[in-house]
Amino acid sequence: MALLRRLARQELPLVSFTLNGEACLGRAGDTVLTAILTQSDRLRLSDFSGGPRAGFCQMGACQDCWVLTTDGERIRACTTALEPGMNLRTVTEPRS
Amino acid sequence: MRPLIVGAGPAGILAAQTLVNSGIRPVVIDEAPSGGGQIYRQRLVPDERSAKDLYGSEANKATALHRTFAGIRDRIDYHPETLVWNLRDKVADAVTGHRTRRIPFSHLILATGATDRVLPFPGWTLPGVFTLGGSQIALKSQGCAIGEEVVFLGSGPLLYLVAWQYVKAGAKVAAVLDTSPLSAKLHLLRGLFAQPSVVLRGFRYVTELMARGVAVRFGVQPILIDGTARVEGVVWRERGEEHRLTCDAVGYGFSLRSETQLADLAGCRFVFDTRDRAWRPERDGAGRTSMPGVYIAGDGAGIAGADAAELAGERAGLALIEDAGLLVDRARIGVLERKLARIQKFRDVLESAFPFPETWANSIADDVTLCRCEEIAIGDVRAAVRDQGVFELNRLKALTRVGMGRCQGRMCGSAAMEVLAAACGQSPDAAGRLRAQPPIKPIPMGVMAQEETA
Numbered sequence: 297m298a299l300l301r302r303l304a305r306q307e308l309p310l311v312s313f314t315l316n317g318e319a320c321l322g323r324a325g326d327t328v329l330t331a332i333l334t335q336s337d338r339l340r341l342s343d344f345s346g347g348p349r350a351g352f353c354q355m356g357a358c359q360d361c362w363v364l365t366t367d368g369e370r371i372r373a374c375t376t377a378l379e380p381g382m383n384l385r386t387v388t389e390p391r392s
Numbered sequence: 393m394r395p396l397i398v399g400a401g402p403a404g405i406l407a408a409q410t411l412v413n414s415g416i417r418p419v420v421i422d423e424a425p426s427g428g429g430q431i432y433r434q435r436l437v438p439d440e441r442s443a444k445d446l447y448g449s450e451a452n453k454a455t456a457l458h459r460t461f462a463g464i465r466d467r468i469d470y471h472p473e474t475l476v477w478n479l480r481d482k483v484a485d486a487v488t489g490h491r492t493r494r495i496p497f498s499h500l501i502l503a504t505g506a507t508d509r510v511l512p513f514p515g516w517t518l519p520g521v522f523t524l525g526g527s528q529i530a531l532k533s534q535g536c537a538i539g540e541e542v543v544f545l546g547s548g549p550l551l552y553l554v555a556w557q558y559v560k561a562g563a564k565v566a567a568v569l570d571t572s573p574l575s576a577k578l579h580l581l582r583g584l585f586a587q588p589s590v591v592l593r594g595f596r597y598v599t600e601l602m603a604r605g606v607a608v609r610f611g612v613q614p615i616l617i618d619g620t621a622r623v624e625g626v627v628w629r630e631r632g633e634e635h636r637l638t639c640d641a642v643g644y645g646f647s648l649r650s651e652t653q654l655a656d657l658a659g660c661r662f663v664f665d666t667r668d669r670a671w672r673p674e675r676d677g678a679g680r681t682s683m684p685g686v687y688i689a690g691d692g693a694g695i696a697g698a699d700a701a702e703l704a705g706e707r708a709g710l711a712l713i714e715d716a717g718l719l720v721d722r723a724r725i726g727v728l729e730r731k732l733a734r735i736q737k738f739r740d741v742l743e744s745a746f747p748f749p750e751t752w753a754n755s756i757a758d759d760v761t762l763c764r765c766e767e768i769a770i771g772d773v774r775a776a777v778r779d780q781g782v783f784e785l786n787r788l789k790a791l792t793r794v795g796m797g798r799c800q801g802r803m804c805g806s807a808a809m810e811v812l813a814a815a816c817g818q819s820p821d822a823a824g825r826l827r828a829q830p831p832i833k834p835i836p837m838g839v840m841a842q843e844e845t846a
């Protein structure tokens with residue numbers, strides 16, 4: 297279930313991407329963090345205990361929002377703009 | 393002459409404008425895709441909201457600053473989406489995407505701003521818990537609330553501001569839980585004389601929140617943020633009694649902390665600011681650090697707010713110009729310094745009205761996660777003190793990895809200092825200062841060096 301709730305920007309063009317293989321829609325101007333957390337309630341599992349994480353600072357400081365693309369690139373979700381056709385993966389295994 | 397300005401917030405932009413006005417062409421670097429800094433952050437793409445919707449009472453200042461920056465664009469060398477990750481002797485290493493390059497400079501103005509100061513509580517790593525600043529960014533830049541029912545918790549002026557902005561934007565705010573006592577707010581009466589408009593605006597936020605049915609509580613002692621997979625509620629103690637409120641998101645923070653890593657790498661001397669309980673680069677009233685040719689302005693030099701950041705940015709620009717042997721307007725310098733002094737006095741008032749929760753360090757339980765990155769517990773710090781006689785932060789870092797993770801102590805540093813000092817029975821400054829290490833933030837793997845210079 298979604299973590300974030302959209303209050304504005306609901307008329308902006310839709311941007312399609314995939315999340316863990318499933319087709320999803322975000323909005324132009326979304327960060328990857330927003331695009332994921334308006335569909336899901338986590339971004340990753342923590343490195344050691346495997347606890348669920350969904351970012352914290354949203355300003356590139358805490359580094360708790362790294363996700364993967366299907367080709368293995370790591371991206372910091374809160375400071376990366378969503379682009380059409382992105383294939384995103386939440387990090388589901390500790391210390392991946 | 394080739395000055396480098398790091399940061400395009402209010403401080404950096406005013407510094408750049410000041411140099412440009414004297415015919416100097418600075419390099420300006422900022423991690424963000426556009427200028428404005430934290431408070432006047434711009435959206436990635438325009439949307440239906442007006443400047444007034446986004447910036448409220450500060451809309452005119454935001455628009456003016458964005459216009460100033462646009463106006464000097466062709467007289468500066470601006471690198472957006474670029475992180476300065478290291479400083480060596482008169483050279484900065486800056487990464488844009490996957491390319492890093494060396495940027496030589498003659499002078500350096502650091503205008504790197506601040507991030508939220510946070511303290512760990514049980515449950516603070518759960519999905520749905522964000523910093524106050526993060527909650528505000530979600531709203532301003534992304535048009536999102538952090539949840540359906542949000543609780544704001546902590547201390548500092550941002551607590552009420554962000555709660556009010558949420559309510560205005562149509563979000564449901566379940567409560568504002570202020571960790572400082574109501575009696576501390578009496579200090580604001582002193583502030584009424586110094587900065588009446590700021591204080592009255594603050595009172596307006598509180599009365600409007602209450603009028604809309606938001607519970608506002610003072611003297612709150614957070615016990616835990618409840619939930620397993622995500623936030624389900626908040627539990628706190630208030631006048632000896634325990635309370636619980638159901639919610640699905642918590643925005644929290646305890647004022648701000650300066651981003652000082654670059655000043656450290658530049659070799660600047662630091663002093664401990666007892667009021668702000670933090671180390672900051674030593675500077676004179678003009679923003680000169682202990683290193684010749686290195687200046688510092690805005691919240692990165694010590695928390696003072698956006699208006700002070702603009703003044704300090706201009707003041708630092710003028711100091712650089714003066715030190716370079718060029719002519720400066722003395723009368724203007726006088727005006728800037730008087731205004732800055734007045735804001736500093738007001739900061740004393742704000743600190744007394746939103747005091748740091750001093751009892752936190754001794755009362756926080758051993759099993760609470762202190763470091764989000766390396767998942768080190770509060771108890772590990774106390775054990776290092778007890779079993780290994782540790783009393784200094786860098787030694788603690790070497791032994792426990794606190795402050796060594798991806799965030800480089802940005803999230804845990806203040807708390808680690810408080811817990812370490814408390815466990816040693818010392819004041820926070822006695823714990824020493826976490827040293828910065830390049831790269832100051834993670835840079836993409838496989839970054840390519842580019843020997844081209846700007």
Ligand SMILES: Cc1cc2nc3c(=O)[nH]c(=O)nc-3n(C[C@H](O)[C@H](O)[C@H](O)COP(=O)(O)OP(=O)(O)OC[C@H]3O[C@@H](n4cnc5c(N)ncnc54)[C@H](O)[C@@H]3O)c2cc1C
Nearest residue numbers: 399401402403422423429430476505525690691697698701
């Ligand atoms: C999240 C947040 C929200 C805030 N909201 C408000 C508010 O609503 N009202 C209010 O009065 N005050 C607010 N504040 C305080 C406010 O940010 C400051 O008073 C003001 O923005 C300070 O201006 P500045 O120029 O010093 O720094 P900032 O505005 O923070 O600008 C610093 C800039 O430096 C850049 N930077 C830092 N390090 C590097 C680096 N190594 N490489 C490249 N670029 C770098 C950052 O990207 C940033 O754009 C907020 C603070 C935070 C952290």
Ligand code: FES
Nearest residue numbers: 351352354359374
């Ligand atoms: S949420 Fe903190 S770095 Fe992205």
